[in-house]
Amino acid sequence: MNDPVTIGGVTVKPGTKKAMELPIAKLVTGSPMSMPVVVLNGRRPGPSMWLTAAIHGDEINGTEIVRQVLETLSPKDLFGTLFAVPVVNVYGFTAGDRYLPDRRDLNRSFPGSQRGSLARRIAHLLMSEVVNRCQYGIDLHTASDHRTNLPQIRANLDHVETLELATVFGAPVMMHSSHRDGSLRQVASDAGATVLLYEGGEAWRFDPHATRVGVDGVLRVMTHVGMLDKEEHQPEPSAMSRSSKWVRAGQSGILSLRVDPGDRVARGQVIGQIHNALGVRLSSPKAPIDGVVIGSTLSPVVNRGDAILHVASIAESNGVD
Numbered sequence: 001m002n003d004p005v006t007i008g009g010v011t012v013k014p015g016t017k018k019a020m021e022l023p024i025a026k027l028v029t030g031s032p033m034s035m036p037v038v039v040l041n042g043r044r045p046g047p048s049m050w051l052t053a054a055i056h057g058d059e060i061n062g063t064e065i066v067r068q069v070l071e072t073l074s075p076k077d078l079f080g081t082l083f084a085v086p087v088v089n090v091y092g093f094t095a096g097d098r099y100l101p102d103r104r105d106l107n108r109s110f111p112g113s114q115r116g117s118l119a120r121r122i123a124h125l126l127m128s129e130v131v132n133r134c135q136y137g138i139d140l141h142t143a144s145d146h147r148t149n150l151p152q153i154r155a156n157l158d159h160v161e162t163l164e165l166a167t168v169f170g171a172p173v174m175m176h177s178s179h180r181d182g183s184l185r186q187v188a189s190d191a192g193a194t195v196l197l198y199e200g201g202e203a204w205r206f207d208p209h210a211t212r213v214g215v216d217g218v219l220r221v222m223t224h225v226g227m228l229d230k231e232e233h234q235p236e237p238s239a240m241s242r243s244s245k246w247v248r249a250g251q252s253g254i255l256s257l258r259v260d261p262g263d264r265v266a267r268g269q270v271i272g273q274i275h276n277a278l279g280v281r282l283s284s285p286k287a288p289i290d291g292v293v294i295g296s297t298l299s300p301v302v303n304r305g306d307a308i309l310h311v312a313s314i315a316e317s318n319g320v321d
C-alpha cells in the first residue's frame with residue numbers, strides 16, 4: 001500500500017484524488033488568490049511526478065492537457081503520486097498575460113524565496129509543496145508573442161534518462177537545451193529530478209494537435225516510469241535537434257509564409273514573401289539551414305528584424321527522416 005500524502009494541510013489517502021487550493025497572497029481588493037493543485041495518490045507505491053501548466057499565464061494549452069490527462073486517470077490504477085498544477089501563474093492566467101503584475105517572468109524566478117517578489121514567492125510555494133517531492137516533472141508551455149510552435153520537447157538530451165523520457169514522449173521534435181536561467185526545469189533538474197519541458201501551439205488558444213501529442217506523451221512517460229500498468233505503445237519517432245535558427249524579416253511589410261510547422265526545408269529555400277501594401281514584392285526570405293520548421297509567426301504584419309520562422313537542424317544519426 002502507498003503512503004498518505006499531506007500537502008497544504010490536506011492529507012490524501014492512498015487510492016484517492018483530492019483537489020485543493022494553496023494560498024498565495026491576497027489581491028489588492030482583499031480577495032484571496034490561490035494555486036489550484038490536484039493530487040492523485042495511487043493505491044500502490046511508485047514514483048512521484050508533477051505536471052505544471054501556465055507558468056506563463058497566457059500559455060493555456062497545457063491547462064487543457066492537464067485536464068484531459070486527469071480525466072483518463074484513476075488513483076486506484078496509479079502507482080505512486082501525481083501532482084497536477086493546471087495553472088501556476090494564476091495572476092497571468094486571469095489577465096491573459098505571460099507575466100506577473102510587476103512584469104516579472106515566473107519561469108526566471110526559481111527556486112524562489114519566502115520573502116522575495118511575488119514571482120519568487122509563487123516559485124517557492126510550488127517548489128516546497130510540489131516539485132521537491134517528485135522524481136519526475138513535465139512542464140507544459142506554448143509559443144508566445146503571436147507565434148505557434150510545432151509540438152516539441154526541450155530538455156537536456158545529454159542526460160541519459162532525460163533523453164529516454166523525451167524519446168518516449170514522442171513529440172515530432174526534441175530539442176537539446178541546457179540553459180541556466182532560473183527556470184523551473186533548470187532548478188528541478190539541479191535538485192535531481194528528471195524534467196521535460198513540452199512546447200506546443202500558441203498563447204491564448206487551444207491547439208487540438210498540440211493537446212493530443214501532449215496528453216499521449218504524458219501518459220506514455222507515466223507508463224514508462226511505472227506509474228501506469230499499461231501496454232507501452234511505440235511512440236512516434238522524435239527527431240533530435242541540437243541547434244536552431246530564426247529567420248528574420250529583411251524588410252517591413254506584409255508576410256505570406258509558404259511553409260508550416262513540421263515542414264522540412266532546405267537551406268536557401270524561399271519560405272515566403274514580403275510585399276508592401278501596394279502589392280510590390282520587397283523580399284523573399286530563405287531558410288538559413290536544412291531542417292524542420294518548429295515555430296512560426298502568426299502575424300502577417302512584420303517589421304524588419306521580426307522573427308518569422310524557427311528552423312531546427314536535425315541530427316542525422318537518430319534515423320528519423
Ligand SMILES: [Zn+2]
Pocket residue numbers: 056059141142
Ligand atoms: Zn512558456
